[in-house]
Amino acid sequence: MAAYLVRRLLVSLLILLGVSFITFVLLYALPADPVRQIAGRSATAQTVENIRAQLGLDQPLMVQYWRYLTGLVQGDLGRSYLQRSEVSELIAARLPATLLLMAGAIGCELILGLTMGIVAALKRGSATDNTLMIASFVGVSAPQFVVGLLLLYVFAVQLKWFPIGGYGTLAHLVLPSVTLGIMGSGWYSRMMRSSMVDVLRADYIRTARAKGLTRARVILRHALPNAILPIIAMIGIDIGIFMGGIVVVESVFGWPGIGQLAWQAIQRVDIPIIMGVTLVSACAIVLGNLLADLVTPFIDPRIRLR
Amino acid sequence: MSGDAKTSGAPVAPDTVLSVEGLSVSVRTEAGPKVLVDSLSFTLNRGETLAIAGESGSGKSLTSLAVMGLLPPPAVHVSAGRILLKGTDLLSLPEGKMRAIRGDRIAMIFQEPMTSLNPVLTVGKQLTEAIEAHETLPRGQARARALEALKAVRMSQPERRLKQYPHELSGGMRQRVMIAMAVALRPDILIADEPTTALDVTVQREVLELLRDLQRDLGTAIILITHDMGVVAEMADRVVVMQAGRMVEQGPVRQLFAAPKQPYTRALLDAVPRMGNGGAPVKAPTTEPLVRVRDLKVRFDIRGGVLNTVQAHVHAVAGVSFDIRPGETFSLVGESGCGKSTIAKAMVGLVPFTGTIEVAGRAVASDQRRSGAAFRDVQMIFQDPMASLDPRMRVGDLVAEPLVIHGIGSPVERRAKTAELFERVGLERDQIDRYPHEFSGGQRQRICIARALALQPKLIIADESVSALDVSVQARVLALLEALKTEFGIAYLFISHDMAVVENISDRVAVMHLGQIVETGTRAQIFGAPKHPYTKTLIEAVPVPDPTHQRKPSQRPAGEVPSPVLPRGVLPQRILLKDTGDGHLAAV
Incomplete structure (x- = not known):
């Protein structure tokens, strides 16, 4: 177990190194010039070159990357070109909001998706099953900005159940979480349904019934833990899919997280922030997958990590 | 229990526990209802073992599920009849x-101990849960009852087992857990659906003995569902023979075996391979061997640690040497995990190995980049004919595929050859454009045989090729293999766990244990005068299809199975074979 963890963490570091290199090269290859953004339109050629030299952007790519990397190992993500503050501080200030949103979205996905999947599996072939599966399909196909705006219009503008945007209370969290989670819940409900259908046919379910257990116990105690196993690995992968959605959802709902930070930074070619947010997201994805793998043995004793 | 349920009008004999009257089970299909069990009636008395015997599709398992009220809803249902448990009609109960x-009151154990226990719950949880489902007990007491049940099924280290998960136990131990679960509440009736079919013979013997002892101690009535007439003879007091949903014959076991009244029963009994029935003695070896295997070793890595390095090896085959002569049937027997199938895989280059394998003078390469021509001489037939035929290909194309791969003949010639092969294995020429699912199990295995014959190989490896077939089908497929051997001079490497089948078809036999051969010789030597204790145990464990046969109590204590997994650097101890005369080699 300890050896497994060490090995996985080493591999994670390699992945992060790869991500940082690819992102760095891609940003360098961008046609937009960050120095122009900083200097403004009226700046002279001399000023532009001065700023370029000051930021070290006149150096060859590999030298720039090496500098960034040496900073990174000391925990230095660099300074924002435009916001005059440390990238690490900017991210640290906004990360809790994003993590909260992600937690809300995962909760929404699991509650909605698993319930729908289990009910559909138990009522397989019925009208309920068909309705739920059509609903899940709609959830999977609907673009997030449409869902977000629709939810805003119905529940915030018309019904006034939830605030239109902002951050602070539990009520603020509901609509963004649902928007972000609705696509995943569609996937989960379909996966959970097929997984549950398979498990309900298993020999050990017949054994459980032959023991004279109640239907509820057969489903909750015997079928559910087995059916949920393939879903757990999915949750780890999901965090990566979330990162794309977070930029959209945070913009629609004015949620002060790193998605908004990234969006603003991209518009202004603020490379250190883009790099920082990308690396933090990559960390989240890598850790999410690792966490999912670490949790699995607790539910499935057949899996041993070594 | 019988308070508000309707009771039988007829007086019930005092010791009748269960009586099934005119039971019919149907399935709803698109073409209307189809009868799977047709007006079946039988009774079961206290302390008695009733065997329901029959081949696949006879409706024996459906009958047991109907008694349990566990028929798969909604399509399969009881369409007529009554199932009376001490006078209460179970079918009318909510x-x-x-x-x-x-x-x-009625408990059941199933065929597959590997899949019948929930993999994510401990043995203890699954046992206590079975007890708590019917009795309100304090936590500690349920656990004590569970422990008692494990002791009753003679499980080694019962306290430790409670905390273990099913995957940590061997097949025999899992079936013991299933039995413990079933008898923990001392049911009136225990239904055992093929309880030993998935187990090795020595384990089968232990489990059957256990069932008999439990029955004697608890007075439980047992319904034993089985296809194995040896198990019937060993266990049953009375027998119901079923075929295609109908009862063919029923009667006391001795009477039924001694004088079967119905032709089907007689045919079923005749088809059972019996020990001590082997044919004429083999001629002395004169020719050069077709296959030479020398010091074959196959091991698999177990990885772990920070750098994912090799920590241990599974020594699946640990130094095996043998010859197969042209036109000879050489059998490898042994229990699951002994390495017999791994040898087959090595011989067709499917696993990397060390040592040498020569077929018709050509060496088999161990690096899996096999050259086509070298492998035309060896073909394989597997255990599960359904799983080894691609369901989306026409059977004719499947049989012709080896010819296509080796670029033999034009399409027209290949089609003619395929039709010829179909006729040779006992199928119709016009069946070649059908798909695998349109055939029965026995026919599918014939298709696999036709495919193996397509390249006119010198050796066919038959890996448990008849194990999944019903006895009557098995007998016909074995007869076909025998006929092909004489006709084409093919040699067989026959891999099986079934001692009776091996005795009936082999010229020479090698007994394997933990990756090594412990004894080898002619059929007469191995079955007539076994030298090694393991061979003796295997032979004695085979159920004899004769109810008058008295067997000695088993010698082997139940416990942990020895493991072929050894840490890196540790090598398995080599078994030395000594010639005890006439080429009969046994471990010393």
């Missing part, structure tokens, strides 16, 4: 009342 009977 689900809640039936649930209280299930596991408490």
Whole structure:
């Protein structure tokens, strides 16, 4: 177990190194010039070159990357070109909001998706099953900005159940979480349904019934833990899919997280922030997958990590 | 329990526990209802073992599920009849009342101990849960009862087993857990559906003995569902023979075996391979061997640690040497995990190995980049004919595929050859454009044989090729293999766990244990005068299809199975074979 963890963490570091290199090269290859953004339109050629030299952007790519990397190992993500503050501080200030949103979205996905999947599996072939599966399909196909705006219009503008945007209370969290989670819940409900259908046919379910257990116990105690196993690995992968959605959802709902930070930074070619947010997201994805793998043995004793 | 349920009008004999009257089970299909079990009637008395015997599709398992009220809903249902448990009609009980009977008054054990226990719950949880479903007990007491049940099934280290998960136990131990679960509440009736079919013979013997002892101690009535007439002869007091949903014959076991009244029963009994029935003695070896295997070793890595390095090896085959002569049937027998199938895989280059394998003078390469021509001489037939035929290909194309791969003949010639092969293995020429699912199990295995014959190989490896077939089908497929051997001079490497089948078809036999051969010789030597204790145990464990046969109590104590996994650097101890005369080699 300890050896497994060490090995996985080493591999994670390699992945992060790869991500940082690819992102760095891609940003360098961008046609937009960050120095122009900083200097403004009226700046002279001399000023532009001065700023370029000051930021070290006149150096060859590999030298720039090496500098960034040496900073990174000391925990230095660099300074924002435009916001005059440390990238690490900017991210640290906004990360809790994003993590909260992600937690809300995962909760929404699991509650909605698993319930729908289990009910559909138990009522397989019925009208309920068909309705739920059509609903899940709609959830999977609907673009997030449409869902977000629709939810805003119905529940915030018309019904006034939830605030239109902002951050602070539990009520603020509901609509963004649902928007972000609705696509995943569609996937989960379909996966959970097929997984549950398979498990309900298993020999050990017949054994459980032959023991004279109640239907509820057969489903909750015997079928559910087995059916949920393939879903757990999915949750780890999901965090990566979330990162794309977070930029959209945070913009629609004015949620002060790193998605908004990234969006603003991209518009202004603020490379250190883009790099920082990308690396933090990559960390989240890598850790999410690792966490999912670490949790699995607790539910499935057949899996041993070594 | 019988309070508000309707009771039988007829007086019930005092010791009748269960009586099934005119039971019919149907399935709804698109073409209308189809009868799977047709007006079946039988009774079961206290302390008695009733065997329901029959081949696949006879409706024997459906009958047991109907008694348990566990028929797969909604398509399969009881369409007529009554199932009376001490006078109470189970079919008229609401689900809640039936649930209280299930596991408490009628318990069941199933064929597959590997899949019948929940993999994510400990043995202890699954046992206590079975007890708590019917009795309100304090936590500690349920656990004590569970422990008692494990002791009753003679499980080694019962306290430790409670905390273990099913995957940590061997097949025999899992079946013991299933039995413990079933008898923990001392049911009136225990239904055992093929309880030993998936187990090795020595384990089968232990489990059967256990069932008999439990029955004697608890007075439980047992319904034993089986296809194995040896098990019937060993266990049953009375037998019901079923075929295609109908009862063919029923009667006391000795009477039924001694003088079967119906032709089907007689045919079923005749088809059972019997020990001590082997044919004429083999001629002395004169020719050069076709296959030479020398010091074959196959091991698999177990990885772990920070750098994912090799920590241990599974020594699947640990130094095996043998010859197969042209036109000879050479059998490898042994229990699951002994390495017999791994040898087959090595011989067709499917696993990397060390040592040498020569077929018709050509060496088999161990690096899996096999050259086509070298492998035309060896073909394989597997255990599960359904799984080894691609369901989306026409059977004719499947049989012709080896010819296509080796670029033999034009399409027209290949089609003619395929039709010829179909006729040779006993199928119709016009069946070649059908798909695998349109054939029965026996026919599918014939298709696999036709495919193996397509390249006119010198050696066919048959890996448990008849194990999944019903006895009557098995007998016909074995006869076909025998006929092909004489006709084409093919040699067989026959891999099986079934000692009776091996005795019937082999010229020479090698007995394997933990990756090594412990004894080898002619059929007469191995079965007539076994030298090694393991060979003796295997032979004695085979159920004899004769109810008058008295067997000695088993010698082997139940416990842990020895493991072929050894840490890196540790090598398995080599077994030395000594010639005890006439080429009969046994471990010393």
